[in-house]
Amino acid sequence: MAKDNRGNSKPSSPFSFLKKLRRYPATAIGFIIVFLFILIAIIGPSIAPYPYTEQKLSERLAPPSEEHIFGTDQYGRDIFSRILVGSRDVLLVAGSGTAMAVMLGLLLGLFSGYRGGLLDEIVMRLMDVILSIPPLLLAMVILFSLGPSRLNVIIVVGFLYIPMVARVVRSVVLDLKTRQFVEAARMRGEKSGYILFREIFPNVLPHLAVEASMRFSYAIFLVASLGFLGLGVQPPSPDWGLMVGEARTWFHQARWILLFPAGAIALLVVGVGFMSDGLRRMLLPGGVSDV
Amino acid sequence: MALYLLRRLGFIFLTLLLASIIIFSITQFLPGDVAQMVLGQFATEVAIENLREELGLNLPLHIQYLNWAAGFITGDWGDSLVSRMPVQPMVMQRLGNSAMLAGVAIMIYVPLGIALGVIAALKRDRYPDQAITAVSMAFVGLPEFVTGLLLIAIFAIGLGWLPANSSIDPGSNFVQAFPYLILPAITVSLTGLGYIARMTRSGTIDVLDTDYIRAAELKGLPAAQVLLRHVLRNALLPTVTVVAMGIGWLLGGLIVTETVFGYPGLGRLLVYGIQRRDLPLIQAGSMIVVAVYSLSNLAADIIYGLLNPRIRLGR
Amino acid sequence: MYNPAGSALEDGTAVLQPVLDVRNLTVTYRTDKGPLDIVRNVSLQVAPGEIYGLVGESGSGKTTLARAVVRYLAANGSLTADTLKLGDTDLLTLSRAEMRKVWGSRITMVHQDPGAAVNPSIPVGEQIAEVARVHLHLSPGEARKKALEMLGLVRMPDPESVARRYAHQLSGGMLQRVLIATAMATNPELMIMDEPTTALDVTTEAVILDLLNELMTDYNTAILYITHNLGVVARICSRIGVMYAGEIMEEGPVKKVFRSRLHPYTRGLLGSVPRVDASKKDVHLKAITGQIPRPEELPEGCIFSPRCELAEGDCLIARPPLVQADGDHYTACRRWQELLHLKEKEQHEGPVRGAYDSAKGPLVLEAREIKKHFRSSGGLSSLFSRESGPIKAVDDMSVRLRGGFTMGIVGESGCGKTTFARCLAGLEEATSGEIALEGVTLPYSVNRRKQSDLKKIQMVFQNPDASLNPQHQAGVSVARPLILLGGMNRSEVRSRVRELFRAVNLPEDYIYRLPHELSGGEKQRVAIARAFAADPILMLCDEPISALDVSVQASLINLLAELQEKNETAYLFISHDLAAVRHISDWIAVVYLGRLWEVGSADDVFVPPYHPYTEALLSAIPVPDPEVSQEQIRLRGSVPSAVNIPSGCRFHTRCPRKIGPICEEKEPPWQESGFHHKICCHIPLPRLKEMQGKGCFFNSSAEGEEC
Ligand code: SF4
């Protein structure tokens, strides 16, 4: 149908969101999964049947049963409890890392894009350089220097994803900056602060939300990989990646000690991925291209 | 075109320079004294001082950097602190192994990813697309250790078709190594597969939405000709860049995958180096990874430039 | 019975079988809001060798209709029709594979944006040749020859080298010729052209239209020509169908339709387009109120009734069918007989002030020798780039303007007119020159101008979608200048915003709407209200109406005129549309390649002597009246790049009146002709006047000459 320039004079109802969800079942599943994991992270530790560090050497490598529905690990710890408690860890570490990257990347992208000129050029070249080092490698090297700890993992995630967020934000700002509503604002003498935060920022938000959700899924991936390599969060933390890493040796005898944490990671990552894709469809209609 | 290449080369040089500074300075933050670390707690003051002298640790930082950089360029990458052997041959051999694995993976995921992406785009928003999109999204998101262990559980332990452990002799040739390459290669491929499929899909959809494709259809050309000559020629152009950017993922994926399968590649060497705090090994290995990544980007830029008349011919 | 092109058996004339026969065609799209009929019960016939003009505004369904005719609808679209025939072939019964054989051989298409419709990675010659291979079954060698032949046919200079080039190496006009060559290669029965010249400059458009006229004398191809431009229809079409909201309102031979206008919508359309051959003293633009109804909210009765001044009880009950009014002239209005006798109300809007009074107003703007040169690239990357000169977008332009008057700045795309306005606005920093407002020199950059200066100069932008912040309510956009520049308090701001909305004819509750809840015309009204909120003395209007539909344009032109009357504001009106400029301006300046070539009062610029470039523009612009003929003065080639500007007179590479080497060697002088009318050319004005005779427009029905 030909595009016309009549407006859409009916404001969209809050239910249109739900309608859209129905059209993309994968998106709906994604939102549900993420919601459930957040729920588990909040109430999980209090409903965990056992303390996550409680070792019962007599019940080592017990297969799933009524007492231990996911079985026990090589120290006789209840895997179900560890996964429940671990969900808080994953969301917290990946979440705060992402939040940090999004905040810093946003600021950098906003200012760099808006100011333009040499400063922008330098900042962006620097971002390119960081991007030219594969993220996992860079994370490993930084953690090697800082020493592995939960806080350091957060810092690494936060640092690593700054360039990607900054790039996205900057490209949106560059586009918005030349829009005529910004020029009209300049012509009435608005201060830079107003233009940046009142005129430009609200229009960056949808892009930022999509980008943040994507970063979040990569962050979970990265945190889990670091845990698996033993370079991230350290034992006896119930980090899922770490659990998988430690379980490898016992894999042949007891598949469940590996299957459940790996499954939890897979489920969460896929859920966040679906959610992020759905956010893109809803918030940025028209743009098929990935950034 | 020449200008375009020159500019690309300039950026790559700059990138490598800055990346080397970053890698060098990060590794300098290391808590504690390297010499102390090497020699252990009970080494004598004199021995430590001698080693510091030998490693050039008493020099100012920028001199240390210059020495290291000069050494790196001339092929003197220093000795491993752990084995006291030269780092270079070790890294290069492992690099070869990783290249072998990566090569097999690329042969799997690039053609397959492109095919899936194109199919998804052609069946846009219908079931084949939704299925491909969902599966590729899952593949992109799954960490390699999850897929790798899953594959081991099925094909090695369950069915017993393929070896679970790929810790081959580092000097093996391709034929000897091949059976051990299959599972790790599939593991790394899955992530790349999803990535390429998604990017190809969106690139193809962009092209399918253009006026010139509608025009080609309405010229009455056979459907296959429209797809092959008009759609793909334009849609696959960006894929060249996408494949190169995917190399960055691939390199990260190799680190994990090689660890999962015990495959003697560069990634595992790096993990090993980090666990043993082997500074020269880490520095050289990281630089090589960055260089490989940058060069693959350069290659992509050249191919892109050759294929794109806009760049090849200029205005 | 609808049967215009077909057998008129009653009067015994020969049976002429139409090339395209469409009867009762309806196109339905499945959407979120349920099924929508975008095109309803349309019938039309196109005779061999005929150019049929299908006219409509955006949303009228004309493009959908064209797609339906070739059965190329989006996946969610479907069509039903009693008849859909190409010659003897019933297109409705063909399979997709059989349709493919029709596409490109028996029916071909030419699309709107030539830059987008040519594949960027295949040489253009090959894109013609592939059609010849597939449909004419030629060998690759023969096909290549055919491609060259076709390129020659569309008057392409140097076909051999053009055939080898890629889309990005050719101009829009050349690409459109490539597409026409492709479409003609198989000598089709029907060629469908969808707004083929809309994306082109008016001088290029004229060349393409001439080409079509020529081709039609040699070929028997029928053309279905889709456009929103009534002038183009008047120039090249023999029949016209006027579409509105998915239905045909009026149809007939072009001359009859333009003369008797048997539907109020046609009347409205023709009444709302400014004409380049008439000054604003003679014509008052009459806008059609309201807007095209959404396909999901169609009125019960006549679809035009909500906007029709003649609507009466019966109109609202049943949809009137297309009825035969006068031979082959059809209309969908119940009251067409009354229209025959109804004289259009000729409204004159008070006394119109002439440019000659202009010496009286206070001098508002004085811009002297403004230059704006862009560096070709910047930043670190310029280190690696080859040295190339600056882009001289504006290269020495001077303008003076008094309060309460409008100066129109016209020129084709890329001539620098917008950059000039942006320099005045301070959005672009001029390279050199002086900008003085009421005698006070302003800094180049808007960031360094004082509040009191900012207040005086405001701007209305071209693109209504980009000119309002999508996240701000309309009222907020209008309130900000009041707070910042008017120094008003809350309650003052509130009442003033309400006043401004009233002044631009928007209901008060629109204050709380977000831009996506407004139509294009409404957005532009908000933008105008925002600009007037600062109470400026100079308003820069950068193509403020170009993105809007004709019927909406008229109401905005009238609104701008009204506001100027009230506020004594000076306007600088930038546009590529000479007709609109003529209608709104007191003064006109003609721009080409970053420089002015003619300045004068709106009356003077349109009578000889005029600059050869002005002359070319005037003769290129299609006049929406088939009875007016125009001199055929056409420009060769395309506009040179602003990096390598031609020596001497920079128009010499294309000037049809070029007198010799002097034009290439020496910059031409400014010559005065009458009151503040200046022309920059080597030809002495009396001689120029002699060459140009009576002017560009003459009435072919010999009722006296215009202009
Ligand atoms: S039928 Fe009635 S409402 Fe429709 S155009 Fe004619 S007079 Fe107007």
Ligand code: SF4
């Ligand atoms: S100076 Fe010469 S080239 Fe320029 S407009 Fe006059 S006649 Fe044409």
